[in-house]
Amino acid sequence: DTEVTQTPKHLVMGMTNKKSLKCEQHMGHRAMYWYKQKAKKPPELMFVYSYEKLSINESVPSRFSPECPNSSLLNLHLHALQPEDSALYLCASSHGGGIEQFFGPGTRLTVL
Amino acid sequence: SQQGEEDPQALSIQEGENATMNCSYKTSINNLQWYRQNSGRGLVHLILIRSNEREKHSGRLRVTLDTSKKSSSLLITASRAADTASYFCATPTGANNLFFGTGTRLTVIP
Secondary structure, eight states: OOOEEEEOSEEEEOTTOEEEEEEEEOSOOSEEEEEEEOTTSOOEEEEEEETTEEEEEOSOOTTEEEEEEETTEEEEEEESOOGGGOEEEEEEEESSTTSOOEEOOOEEEEEO | OOOOEEEOSEEEEETTSOEEEEEEOSSOOSEEEEEEEOTTSOEEEEEEEETTOSEEEETTEEEEEETTTTEEEEEEOSOOGGGOEEEEEEEEETTTEEEEOOOEEEEEEO
């Protein structure tokens, strides 16, 4: 299985809602990533998990809370988001740092 | 910032023509990668070239790397409508990061 899956594909939420994005891979990768991508811009790194531990948090607001329950799963918990948080959220995984990353299809998030 | 700059920002060509896009980066690297992204979808890894390599081929793709100029190019030969996508270069930094360039939006007209 060489696929990274993400659910849901689309999410619309109000500013007071709590929701979660989910990501799963079964390639035995030990690094997993969350990226945020605005339209016509490159992906911007948010978080990196290495061996299920948070290794990088790129100064992301606390309304985004990552979680890595096990080596195959990565969640992103969302709470009290702002309209400017609307974007495509991408999950990726890799065997290690600085090498090929495998991306999921993304979750298109709209915050009303 | 490690982020790469790509040019052109957008490129429109006829099917069958070649497409060339360029990437410049700012600091020393041990490899450079190219990714493709179809509209609103995830990125797909195309090719990785190491700092000690000058040129690499994969099917219709040819990548060059000039570390003295801190630049790379991606050539897609005999383009097809299915090649329409955004293309990003990416350079590793730190233990687990990739910084993505600004991207080139390629349109191949049938």
